[in-house]
Amino acid sequence: MLTGPGEISVQERDKPTIQTPRDAVIKVAAACVCGSDLWPYRGIEPIDGPTPMGHEYVGVVEEIGSEVTTVKPGDFVVGSFMASDNTCEICQAGYQSRCAHVEYVGAGGAQAEYLRVPLADGTLVATPGQPADDLIPSLLAASDVLGTGWFGAVAADAGPGKTIAVVGDGAVGLSAILAARELGAERIIAMSRHESRQKLALEFGATDIVDVRGDEGVKAIKELTDGYGAHGVVEAVGTQESMMQAIRSTRPGGYVGYVGVSHDVELPGEELFFSGVHLHGGPAPVRRFLPDLIERIWNREINPGVVFDLQVDLDEAAEAYRAMDERRAVKALLRV
Amino acid sequence: MLTGPGEISVQERDKPTIQTPRDAVIKVAAACVCGSDLWPYRGIEPIDGPTPMGHEYVGVVEEIGSEVTTVKPGDFVVGSFMASDNTCEICQAGYQSRCAHVEYVGAGGAQAEYLRVPLADGTLVATPGQPADDLIPSLLAASDVLGTGWFGAVAADAGPGKTIAVVGDGAVGLSAILAARELGAERIIAMSRHESRQKLALEFGATDIVDVRGDEGVKAIKELTDGYGAHGVVEAVGTQESMMQAIRSTRPGGYVGYVGVSHDVELPGEELFFSGVHLHGGPAPVRRFLPDLIERIWNREINPGVVFDLQVDLDEAAEAYRAMDERRAVKALLRV
Numbered sequence: 001m002l003t004g005p006g007e008i009s010v011q012e013r014d015k016p017t018i019q020t021p022r023d024a025v026i027k028v029a030a031a032c033v034c035g036s037d038l039w040p041y042r043g044i045e046p047i048d049g050p051t052p053m054g055h056e057y058v059g060v061v062e063e064i065g066s067e068v069t070t071v072k073p074g075d076f077v078v079g080s081f082m083a084s085d086n087t088c089e090i091c092q093a094g095y096q097s098r099c100a101h102v103e104y105v106g107a108g109g110a111q112a113e114y115l116r117v118p119l120a121d122g123t124l125v126a127t128p129g130q131p132a133d134d135l136i137p138s139l140l141a142a143s144d145v146l147g148t149g150w151f152g153a154v155a156a157d158a159g160p161g162k163t164i165a166v167v168g169d170g171a172v173g174l175s176a177i178l179a180a181r182e183l184g185a186e187r188i189i190a191m192s193r194h195e196s197r198q199k200l201a202l203e204f205g206a207t208d209i210v211d212v213r214g215d216e217g218v219k220a221i222k223e224l225t226d227g228y229g230a231h232g233v234v235e236a237v238g239t240q241e242s243m244m245q246a247i248r249s250t251r252p253g254g255y256v257g258y259v260g261v262s263h264d265v266e267l268p269g270e271e272l273f274f275s276g277v278h279l280h281g282g283p284a285p286v287r288r289f290l291p292d293l294i295e296r297i298w299n300r301e302i303n304p305g306v307v308f309d310l311q312v313d314l315d316e317a318a319e320a321y322r323a324m325d326e327r328r329a330v331k332a333l334l335r336v
Numbered sequence: 337m338l339t340g341p342g343e344i345s346v347q348e349r350d351k352p353t354i355q356t357p358r359d360a361v362i363k364v365a366a367a368c369v370c371g372s373d374l375w376p377y378r379g380i381e382p383i384d385g386p387t388p389m390g391h392e393y394v395g396v397v398e399e400i401g402s403e404v405t406t407v408k409p410g411d412f413v414v415g416s417f418m419a420s421d422n423t424c425e426i427c428q429a430g431y432q433s434r435c436a437h438v439e440y441v442g443a444g445g446a447q448a449e450y451l452r453v454p455l456a457d458g459t460l461v462a463t464p465g466q467p468a469d470d471l472i473p474s475l476l477a478a479s480d481v482l483g484t485g486w487f488g489a490v491a492a493d494a495g496p497g498k499t500i501a502v503v504g505d506g507a508v509g510l511s512a513i514l515a516a517r518e519l520g521a522e523r524i525i526a527m528s529r530h531e532s533r534q535k536l537a538l539e540f541g542a543t544d545i546v547d548v549r550g551d552e553g554v555k556a557i558k559e560l561t562d563g564y565g566a567h568g569v570v571e572a573v574g575t576q577e578s579m580m581q582a583i584r585s586t587r588p589g590g591y592v593g594y595v596g597v598s599h600d601v602e603l604p605g606e607e608l609f610f611s612g613v614h615l616h617g618g619p620a621p622v623r624r625f626l627p628d629l630i631e632r633i634w635n636r637e638i639n640p641g642v643v644f645d646l647q648v649d650l651d652e653a654a655e656a657y658r659a660m661d662e663r664r665a666v667k668a669l670l671r672v
Contacts, residue, residue: 089564090588098588098612100564228425228436243605252426252434252618258609265605269579269598273618276434282588282612 001109002051005043006325008318013052016108016116021067024120026059026077028336030140031111032308033320035170036261041321052109055081056144058136059115059336061124068120075126078139078294079117080147080286081105086122096122096287111317111334125290128298135297137305137333141175142293145331146304147286148259149175149236150293155257155280156232158183165189165210165221167246168236169197171307171331172259174204176234178304181205182296189224191217191245197330200306214241221249229254235281236260243267252276259284308333337445338387341379342661344654349388352444352452357403360456362395362413364672366476367447368644369656371506372597377657388445389653391417392480394472395451395672397460404456411462414475414630415453416483416622417441422458432458432623447653447670461626464634471633473641473669477511478629481667482640483622484595485511485572486629491593491616492568494519501525501546501557503582504572505533507643507667508595510540512570514640517541518632525560527553527581533666536642550577557585565590571617572596579603588612595620644669 001011016025031054039045061075071077084091084099091099103118117123131139138146149172158164158180166176169192180188181204189208190201198209210220221230229251235242238260246256247267258281272279296302310329312320320332337347352361367390375381397411407413420427420435427435439454453459467475474482485508494500494516502512505528516524517540525544526537534545546556557566565587571578574596582592583603594617608615632638646665648656656668 089562093587093589095589095612226425238605238609240605251429253429253431253621262605262609265609267603267605267608269574269576269601269603272603272615273574273594273598273601276431276618277616279608279615280613282609285589 002040002047002053006041008041008053008321010315010317013112015114018063018065019116020118021065022119022121023065024061024068024071024117024124025063026057026115026117027062028057028059028110028113028115029076030058030136030336031334032056032140033111033324033332033334034144035172037321038325041325052112054109054111055104055106056140057110057115058139058143062114064120070121071124071126076130077124077126078143078290079105079124080290081144082283083118083123084287085119086287091122094285094288096285097283098285111314113314113336123287125294127294137308138297138303139294140333141304141307142290142297144286145171145307146175146178146293147289148172148284149234150179150289151284151286152176152234152236152257152259152281153179153183155255156234157255157278158185158232160184161186162231163187163189163225164232164234165191165230165249166234166236167191167242167249168260169194169201170236173234173236174200174307174330175304176236177201177206178204178302180234182302189221189230203306213245217245218248225251231255232257234259238262238265240265247272247275247277247279250275250277254278255280257281307331311335338376338383338389342377344377344389344657346651346653349448351450354399354401355452356454357401358455358457359401360397360404360407360453360460361399362393362451362453363398364393364395364446364449364451365412366394366472366672367670368392368476369447369660369668369670370480371508373657374661377661388448390445390447391440391442392476393446393451394476394479398450400456406457407460407462412466413460413462414479414626415441415460416626417480418619419454419459420623421455422623427458430624431621433619433621447650449650449672459623461630463630473644474633474639475630476669477640477643478626478633480622481507481643482511482514482629483625484508484620485570486515486625487620487622488512488570488572488593488595488617489515489519491591492570493591493614494521494568496520497522498567499523499525499561500568500570501527501566501585502570502572503527503578503585504596505530505537506572509570509572510536510643510666511640512572513537513542514540514638516570518638525557525566539642549581553581554584561587567591568593570595574598574601576601583608583611583613583615586611586613590614591616593617643667647671
């Protein structure tokens with residue numbers, strides 16, 4: 001629970017129960033702290049009283065509502081942070097995070113022992129069996145950061161022959177590098193000024209590192225691409241500077257995939273018009289990618305869980321927040 | 337020539353000549369007045385002394401530079417308003433209006449007897465023969481408004497099964513309706529409050545008319561689409577209101593194709609992020625579409641030339657500007 005700026009406390013709460021026939025209750029195996037959790041933690045986003053935190057989770061189904069058919073008690077599941085029916089026209093087009101009946105799964109707080117997941121059939125995906133312990137961090141990553149980075153890379157049109165740049169070296173940006181590699185990008189330019197993150201970027205498939213940003217960063221990308229700019233750029237920060245850096249680093253007709261939640265961004269229409277880029281992003285429809293991501297993780301083709309550079313027990317959640325707030329950790333996993 | 341706000345004068349000027357081996361000089365058969373010509377005409381965009389006007393043209397090749405190989409004297413040609421080499425990576429990807437060696441063809445003024453066209457091989461497309469007189473308006477439309485509307489419809493992902501809305505009922509918006517129909521859209525909603533333009537919209541393939549705009553317009557589109565919003569929206573105005581109307585009328589995951597030149601537009605990042613739309617537009621790469629458009633016109637499959645509801649001789653250019661400025665004409669053709 002977040003009880004005030006910088007105040008995380010672990011409290012006994014009532015166990016969530018099935019509230020509609022389409023709900024499931026899961027016993028959480030692992031959860032984690034998201035960059036977006038830091039906005040209220042830092043007091044920048046106000047909270048309305050004590051607030052359950054967390055929206056990234058993996059766990060075992062404990063109980064299901066009478067209409068749930070695709071998961072059953074005992075299944076190990078991964079779910080998206082947005083609940084979706086997966087049947088409406090928006091879901092069918094692959095935009096489950098904007099489902100006509102969307103609900104925020106994090107409302108109940110995923111950093112907990114148990115979590116109610118609405119619209120379970122359209123939100124949760126069961127793994128082929130009980131996962132080995134060492135797969136849990138990667139499966140947990142799939143529930144948000146990997147799915148989000150993957151969406152960014154898809155929106156940036158990553159694929160064979162393409163040069164993709166990634167603005168932002170947090171867990172999402174790093175995951176986007178991994179996604180771009182898996183999607184077959186020829187060249188992947190990580191924009192990062194932190195040595196430890198550069199190292200992880202290279203491990204995930206970056207072929208080049210650019211350690212300057214803003215206008216200098218744009219210039220560096222142009223120099224690496226015969227003056228044209230990258231074919232696609234993933235924006236994984238959400239500020240005015242990072243958005244403009246992404247747009248200006250992209251060649252005319254290229255693709256900007258932006259997945260950093262926008263904060264105080266205003267895009268100048270005329271510059272955007274003459275840039276000629278494709279701009280696409282928003283809250284990632286993680287559910288679209290989950291079956292594929294789970295398969296790649298299960299088959300040990302990818303290991304996105306290495307973004308968790310801190311693991312603590314749920315009781316020590318306060319330390320996880322502090323470490324991320326102080327940038328001592330890229331991403332903290334909470335063992336439940 | 338535009339000599340000051342509201343002042344169009346027809347003057348004797350030197351005949352343009354070949355300046356580089358890649359140039360062509362054409363004898364203009366017809367030109368026209370663009371909505372964008374009205375900005376300097378109205379004094380909103382300043383001019384730096386007397387300015388040759390016009391960038392839309394069809395005509396007969398008079399002379400070519402030594403390196404020109406794809407058109408020859410006597411060919412009837414249609415060209416884009418932006419000259420492109422059609423060989424650089426940007427052109428090859430279909431974004432000729434942002435060619436690495438782009439030049440503005442209108443610099444010399446297409447509302448004239450003769451026009452120098454730079455990069456002739458990459459800019460001009462010859463028709464299969466000398467066109468019948470009644471095809472000339474349609475071929476002229478292809479050089480800008482049709483090509484621009486077509487790009488808008490492509491950017492809005494118009495195609496079978498799709499509901500496409502068009503914001504703006506000028507020549508470009510009307511052309512986008514025609515394009516959406518040709519691309520197979522199932523339903524085409526024209527947003528127009530002018531009876532004469534509504535009529536043309538229906539002739540071009542609109543299936544529904546919405547005669548309110550702003551929030552009311554958005555509401556009307558949602559009501560016509562089961563609450564989801566259109567699959568794609570073409571924006572053909574370029575104002576803050578029309579851009580927001582287009583974005584808000586599009587369903588999450590849908591496509592906004594914006595081809596109205598942006599004037600004083602600022603897009604709010606957070607709303608755009610959560611809209612989940614694809615946003616793409618800019619100066620249309622008309623050259624990409626010209627071969628296809630010429631073929632459709634030549635075979636009399638489409639008749640985009642009906643957007644010209646005023647035809648005058650070049651000598652009467654001032655009247656063409658006045659008629660468009662006063663909204664007595666949608667689009668004026670100048671016979672040369």
